Amino acid sequence: MHRKSVQDDKGYFANLLRQAGYKATAGRIGLLKLLKNSGKPLSIQELAKKLSEVKIDQATIYRVLTVLEEIGVVRQVNLLHGHADYEFVREDDHHHLICTKCRRVEDVAGCDDGVTRQVLRRSTNFAAITQHSFEFFGICKSCARK
Amino acid sequence: MHRKSVQDDKGYFANLLRQAGYKATAGRIGLLKLLKNSGKPLSIQELAKKLSEVKIDQATIYRVLTVLEEIGVVRQVNLLHGHADYEFVREDDHHHLICTKCRRVEDVAGCDDGVTRQVLRRSTNFAAITQHSFEFFGICKSCARK
């Protein structure tokens, strides 16, 4: 049932971590839940603020995110904001549309993965493409009115 | 003639700056020439090192790059290296393929601009898209061998 999803996530995330050889700690699971439920990329500061339930140090947040990135559940995004943002890895490929004035972020439907295959085929020096990042920058309507 | 292009650049860049309302200083022109001739995105450190002919402070480099970005001759690129890189804006749209091990950067042919138009059309909240950044991350053949 949908109502139970948060509880289920906790167990699911715990297993995920253990199977990858990491311990299932409150901080790691808390951050994973936050990122999953956020729906948009979050900065370290935002993560620290929103994780008020669990006490966690900023240094630990950085270390946890490095681990989560390694496992492949989280990825780093750069929206030219002067710091890294992190987002939960979803099934569907998607990208971002960022307002350069107010920093609002909107999701954009993903490209079909024929694109990356084509890029790899055309390159003579690369053996594999492991990830890609497509970001669009512009002005949102609300900022355009001002 | 091709041999004269560097000289010509100097005058061209000077005019460009003046027409945009900025003064044509040695540092600004030097950085522009560097970026134009580099062919790949450069970090502030690389720019400082390569601009040995002209004495320039790092703080000034940051300020100059902000100006050049405003004018639209240079753009900031983020290759997930923990710092910003800057590259000369060329006529042809192009993107990057970055080796996550050795940081080698290769150019990738640009997407046709139907892509950004389509993204804008599909968004309900955005009024314009002013730029986009597509980066591909992977492993180059030389790193794959190791």
Place this chain on the structure above:
DNA sequence: ATCACTGCAAAGTCTTTGCAGTTCC
């Protein structure tokens, strides 16, 4: 009980800012 993990504090990068002196127009 053991080893991984975390908090705390310190240090390391990258970037911005204030101000006085210099340069371009």
Place this chain on the structure above:
DNA sequence: GGAACTGCAAAGACTTTGCAGTGAT
């Protein structure tokens, strides 16, 4: 000459690291 620009030094933001104590298995 005057406003714009730069160097220098200091501060600010973001991120990493060392070490001793804590917690998961």
